Amino acid sequence: MPAPITEEQTRSDREALLDAAESLFYERGIRAVGMDQVRAASGLPLKRIYRLFAAKEDLVVAILGRRDRRWRESLAAHVEQAPDPRERVLAVFDWLAEWFAEPGFRGCAWVNAHGELGSSSDAVLAEVRSHKQAFHDQIAVWVHAAGASAVEPVFLLAEGAIVTAGVTGDPAPARHARAAVATLLGTP
CATH class of the missing domain: 1.10.357.10 (Tetracycline Repressor, domain 2)
Structure with missing residues (x-):
């Protein structure tokens, strides 16, 4: 069983995700960027991304x-x-x-x-x-x-x-x- 994710790791993952998505959305447009691109830029698995934010919105x-x-x-x-x-x-x-x-x-x-x-x-x-x-x-x-x-x-x-x-x-x-x-x- 994997170790539970700490509050510090959640904050770190959230910031990495926000940084990556903000950069992509601002540069290319929100609709033009798919969640796979956000996943690749953030280095986080899609499952983790959707635990942090249930929807792209x-x-x-x-x-x-x-x-x-x-x-x-x-x-x-x-x-x-x-x-x-x-x-x-x-x-x-x-x-x-x-x-x-x-x-x-x-x-x-x-x-x-x-x-x-x-x-x-x-x-x-x-x-x-x-x-x-x-x-x-x-x-x-x-x-x-x-x-x-x-x-x-x-x-x-x-x-x-x-x-x-x-x-x-x-x-x-x-x-x-x-x-x-x-x-x-x-x-x-």
């Missing part, structure tokens, strides 16, 4: 949730370095420009997931909406701290830059959106 939701935390923490760490509240709002777009220029940038993982599964998966749609609402709320905090009320335009400029950069493969939309936000905030 559950795996996608877990990936999006984990990515959301990482993405927003990275954004906040960058933005909070700016000493001036107005500069913090503009720093959102500096961070976006850096993200857009990263090798392998394929646009917004949540928009991509929504495009593939949003109409057929309530769980994925809920995770996408949760991320977008949390990003909106983060922007609102920074915009209000800058003494401005332009939350919706700033949010839409950020979202538009993300989608445009994802489609064009060009980081310039972040710079253009930053300039528009600077005008909205009355910042030189």
Whole structure:
């Protein structure tokens, strides 16, 4: 009889699976990647994968949730370095420009997931909406701290830059959106 799987091994297997699946899904698309490809990339047997996540949809939701935390923490760490509240709002777009220029940038993982599964998966749609609402709320905090009320335009400029950069493969939309936000905030 094999030894029972420890909690530590379960955590390790789960992280390896999430890493492999996230990379594959982001690079190739969720529907284009079969679970055999996830198995090969993670090094885990399919039986173990399905013990960790009963369905591919559950795996996608877990990936999006984990990515959301990482993405927003990275954004906040960058933005909070700016000493001036107005500069913090503009720093959102500096961070976006850096993200857009990263090798392998394929646009917004949540928009991509929504495009593939949003109409057929309530769980994925809920995770996408949760991320977008949390990003909106983060922007609102920074915009209000800058003494401005332009939350919706700033949010839409950020979202538009993300989608445009994802489609064009060009980081310039972040710079253009930053300039528009600077005008909205009355910042030189």
